[in-house]
Amino acid sequence: MPDYTVTHLNQLESEAIFVLRETAAQFEKPVLLFSGGKDSIVMTHLARKAFWPARIPFPLLHIDTGHNFRETMDYRDNLVSEIGANLVVGSVQKAIDEGRVIEEKGQNASRNALQIQTLLDSLEEGQYDAALGGGRRDEEKARAKERFFSHRDEFGQWDPKNQRPELWNIFNGRMSPGEHFRVFPLSNWTEMDVWQYMKRENIPLPSLYFAHEREVVIRNGTILAVSEFVQPREGEAIETRRVRFRTMGDATITGAVDSNADTMDLIIEEVAAARETERGNRADDKRSESAMEDRKKQGYF
């Protein structure tokens, strides 16, 4: 009897490809949310595999907070031109300028909440009925019960008490006008799976993920990179540290970790030994115990 065992990475890849194809087939106008972070990079790679040798049959949508790391933007533009994808940008700065959203004030203001409105506006403007995201169930406990096909009402809200059951591999993407879906092909992946997969597939990553010397300030226990958006406040000193980033978000809130891991193998070893979740250094999740659940209900990624 031949051995038909399928390794966990092949099972996860195959499942994600299945979900991507279901999305293309069940919806009129899907879009892939591209943040420049590793999960959305893996998603883009999987989307290429799902439809190869054809091109990805939907655009990539980047919700641009205006607070970007330069490395992320360079990476995005190179990738898009290399694979011939169609890129759509939803700009938070533009939404602020046009008065559709009001910027938070105060010392710890962040554009995280404004991203939600810009995302919902962009989805409406483009008449997208399914937004593919890189969310994983292992990231945060409010995500542990998230579906692959997650229904959103006409206000873009998530109702955790009224989710559609998902059995086997049958996904119900039917909806009424004005509603949309968030789709999460990486639901069953863990952070370790994502790293293992990137290594196996030789997927290049933005340089920020690898350890490098950088000027930083320590704010509320979070290591923030000094940039045009983050300047030292009174009592804070600029230090140069060897750091890397574990997630790629708004430059004003995404914390770095001290690290010497400057290769994929070293990062994987570091992830294996890590004692904090990757969102552990996201200031936005620290606001309250159910911060993520509250943002998800409003329409966060």
Place this chain on the structure above:
Amino acid sequence: MTTGEKSAVSGYLDMDLLRFTTAGSVDDGKSTLIGRLLYDSKAIFEDQLEAIEKTSEQRGDENVNLALLTDGLRAEREQGITIDVAYRYFATPRRKFIIADTPGHIQYTRNMVTGASTANLAIVLVDARKGVIEQTCRHSFIANLLRIQHVVIAVNKMDLVEWSEERFEEIKEEFRKFASRLGNIVDVTFIPISALKGDNVVDKSENMPWYQGPSLLYHLETVYIGSDENHVSARFPVQWVIRPHSDEYHDFRGYAGRIGGGVFKPGDDIIVQPSGFGAKIKAIHTMDGELQEAFAPLSATITLDREIDISRGDMIVKANNPPEVGQDIEAMVCWFSDKPLNGRGKFVLRHTTKETKAIIRDVKYKVDINTLHKIEDDLEFRRNDIGRVSLRTAAPLAYDSYKVNRTSGSFILVDPFTNETMGAAMII
């Protein structure tokens, strides 16, 4: 090479994957068991542990309450109950695990069914003091109905029965008597544990030297699941037709899908259901190159040696072992919706990648899942009811019995007006 020598870098690349489900009520220690598996396998991070330490302290709990790790949503935390399926992940050097963590009370039968639908293995928790009770029966029935091939009866709270071998043996006997009425379960393993104290969860218990078997985690790591997938009847539901329209692939017409059973190879004679047209497989494509064989559950793209009309919802099957094709279906249904099913309901039916309409023609019986008795005098399906129905579909389905193939033997029923998923069904 022993697993202990594997490094994180190379070791994880060849792991396999076990999906298991746990069902249990508030007080039988299920959350504590999962908390312990996650904690002892280091799937819990310091910030998560800090968060639950803080909460335990606020609530005045005596010890750190590992159960809090699995109570995700705020409504659940407030009410102290689990109301939905939650998925958890951990890995050891041998395997990656996906836990579908489901509530065990009868009013959450539908959640248990959902969790069981993708599982290879079910852990049924039995309180050593109470023995085999209605809940044990219910959980085993669902595992059996959903065709979970491996069941672990974890006899918990052994610390409260003085680690008694006699009590453990009694419970085994009680369960065996009852399980003889269930058909499909291939493999039942009994393990005496204490989730609270950690005995036989990860490490072998020193309190029960009479027990010679594996710890729960060792069993999860080593149980053989290689023959769980059906590798006999070849099924390929078409999801999407790939036509690149590029210079390089001008005439490429590939059928994209995920193999739902069996093995496909280039040169195989296939037929397309329900049309019945035949062809040969020309090649099996992936972005990484062509495959010499493809089997469940891999995603691939198939090209054929001639042009035939194939679209989403069709199924490519091997000519020597075709599925049934028809419009009259007998199935076991589990009802999910608040809106009851009275007699002849009309629904949208989703089976593999196909969507059609269906009408319920007849309700045969319902099952009392605590006693396994048939109910024939009350045929209204309310939420969480399970029973047998006859349906007629608007278009023919290519299907197998669920016992033979989970993919081609299952479907869901959707309300055409609200789009809600009303029920899930297993073809008889």
